[in-house]
Structure formats: structure tokens, C-alpha cells
Amino acid sequence: MSINVLLVEDDIDLAATVVDYLEIEGIRCDHAANGIQGLSLIEANDYQVILLDLNLPKLDGLSVCQKVRENSDDTPILMLTARDSLGDKVAGFDAGTDDYLVKPFEIEELLIRVIALSKRRSGQASTLNVGELTLTLKARSATYAGDSIKLTPITFKLLEKLMREANKPVSRAALMQVVWGDEQPDSNSLKVHIHHLRKQLEKVDAKLAIETETGFGFVLRAK
Known part of the structure; x- marks a missing residue:
């Protein structure tokens, strides 16, 4: 590296x-x-x-x-x-x-x-922000323009990774490693959780989208 x-x-x-x-x-x-x-x-x-x-x-x-x-x-x-x-x-x-x-x-x-x-990222940042999307790390909560977003522990981890790499494609393998480590389910599980996360962003009318990078993974960027 x-x-x-x-x-x-x-x-x-x-x-x-x-x-x-x-x-x-x-x-x-x-x-x-x-x-x-x-x-x-x-x-x-x-x-x-x-x-x-x-x-x-x-x-x-x-x-x-x-x-x-x-x-x-x-x-x-x-x-x-x-x-x-x-x-x-x-x-x-x-x-x-x-x-x-x-x-x-x-x-x-x-x-x-x-x-x-x-070899690591700092633990000092207490929040992540992409546009009006805010992730509060210690509270493990998310809001968009002040509106709360309901996240499961898995979708929280996915959103955190995508926000840290905002506008940069993240591979499926990297996302699965973040969530499940070495004990990984089949790739369909990732697809299901990404779908759920997209729905939660749609509910708050977020001007952000999780786009599919064909053959690679996903990227969080402005619509």
C-alpha cells in the first residue's frame, strides 16, 4: 500500500x-x-x-x-x-x-x-457527513436534513463504509468484509441489505443514491 x-x-x-x-x-x-x-x-x-x-x-x-x-x-x-x-x-x-x-x-x-x-482510520471523528446525510458513530444513528433514518446494525455498517468512501466505488468484497468479516454469507445477503438501505434513503427523500457499479460493487453519490 x-x-x-x-x-x-x-x-x-x-x-x-x-x-x-x-x-x-x-x-x-x-x-x-x-x-x-x-x-x-x-x-x-x-x-x-x-x-x-x-x-x-x-x-x-x-x-x-x-x-x-x-x-x-x-x-x-x-x-x-x-x-x-x-x-x-x-x-x-x-x-x-x-x-x-x-x-x-x-x-x-x-x-x-x-x-x-x-493501517487504520482514526476513531476521533464522531460524525460522518455527506451532503445533508449525517451518521453519528457513537450513537449509531443516521439523519437526513434532520429526519431520522432507521438502520439495522448491518445497514449502519454498510452506510458507514459507503459514506467514508463517498463518490468512490466500493467493491462487494470490501463491503462484505466490513459487515461479516471472514464468516460471510452468500452474496445475495449483501444485495438484500443494500436494497433495504436504498429504501430508507428514499423514505427521507435523500438527494443521494447508492448506485450499482456493474461487476464491481456500489457507490454513494449525489443524484
Whole structure:
């Protein structure tokens, strides 16, 4: 799996060292020197990990982290900071970071953390939004323009996966793995649950549709 990383760091010498080292290891790394530029790159690109300095010009790291989570972006975030007090770490986790690395750090440890974080999505995003469709993860509920959508545990998992990959086709195999893991029923079961999910979206007159990608799977996109 290719790994794309964003480093938001105003120390140019440190940034150059990190970018060069990661790229030697086969990891592509974009760089932003301030919080505003970092947010712009996050909105424009798909990253597997965000490396975020705490003390940034224009917009500090905590604010960047908060805005990323408010946008329902669950990209794992590793906070880089010289502050190592418990209070600072709590503030970071409250803002939505996934892990901390205190400066100065060993570059090899940074690489290990990046690879580990790239294999999962963050648990910090509390909601997912696609248009007026909102999925609240902890409550396991869904609404469209304020109207409640009735979901079974299986259709919730399907909708979550489709929303995370909105506008991107998701294979049948990937959807079945998300719902049933290795103990999978026949493929007709997936078809039945997708049909039920479509009906629930129709009931709230959602301006979204789950379209069939012939021979591959399904995609959630605007009508």
C-alpha cells in the first residue's frame, strides 16, 4: 500500500529532514509551513497520516486538528510537540489527535508510528457527513436534513463504509468484509441489505443514491 503523508511543521530544517527520510523509505510526504496552508492541503488531498506540529503560525496545531475533526475527516493525526506535560497531551487528545511524539524524537520512531497509523482510520471523528446525510458513530444513528433514518446494525455498517468512501466505488468484497468479516454469507445477503438501505434513503427523500457499479460493487453519490 502506498502511503501519502502530510507534514505541517514551521521548522524548515526539521521538515526537510522528515520529508527526505520518509521519501527514502518510499513514503510520499507533502509539507505545509503553517496551519492555514495545512488545512488547504488536507481539503485538497487524500492522506493516510497527518503529522501536525503544535506551535504553528497563522493557525495552531490544536485548531487545525479540531477543524479536521469537525469536517468528519478521520485521517490519523500524530501530534509533534516539545510540550510533554499531561495537560498538553489531554488537550491534544480532546482536539482529536490520535498519538503524540515529543520533540526531539528519533526519526526511526517517527517512521514506525507513521506506518502503524497508516493501517487504520482514526476513531476521533464522531460524525460522518455527506451532503445533508449525517451518521453519528457513537450513537449509531443516521439523519437526513434532520429526519431520522432507521438502520439495522448491518445497514449502519454498510452506510458507514459507503459514506467514508463517498463518490468512490466500493467493491462487494470490501463491503462484505466490513459487515461479516471472514464468516460471510452468500452474496445475495449483501444485495438484500443494500436494497433495504436504498429504501430508507428514499423514505427521507435523500438527494443521494447508492448506485450499482456493474461487476464491481456500489457507490454513494449525489443524484
